[in-house]
Amino acid sequence: MTELRYTLPGRPVTWKRARSKGSQRWTDPAMRAAQHAHALLVQSLVARMRTWPLEAHYTLEVVAYCAPVQRGDADNYAKLVADALQGVAYTNDRRLVDVRGRREIDAASPRTEVVLRVVECAR
Secondary structure, three states: OOEEEEEEEEOOOOOOOOEOOOOOEOOOOOHHHHHHHHHHHHHHHHHHOOOOOOOOOEEEEEEEEOOOOOOOHHHHHHHHHHHHEEEEOOOHHEEEEEEEEEEEEOOOOEEEEEEEEOOOOOO
């Protein structure tokens, strides 16, 4: 089974809806930075592999290890990663057939662990 597996150290960040005021819209800077960090890490992993299929189907597992006081829904940690990897590990996040997010407590070592697997799908 072909897979990408990595750990992004640091405080996990959740996906947040873009804010707006009048006609102005902006994305949370922490969210944008986290997405960029995930994308760069995966770009380097894909570059080291001999082949990585951009047009396959995938499962995505995201585990966010947070401090006990940190808030966030498990599915929003996974959504941030799914959006960040679009165009880097797969062409579109519609290619994800199973997305699982989990939130764990680890104040000593906050991080986000990600596993992206290529799967066969019946057509």
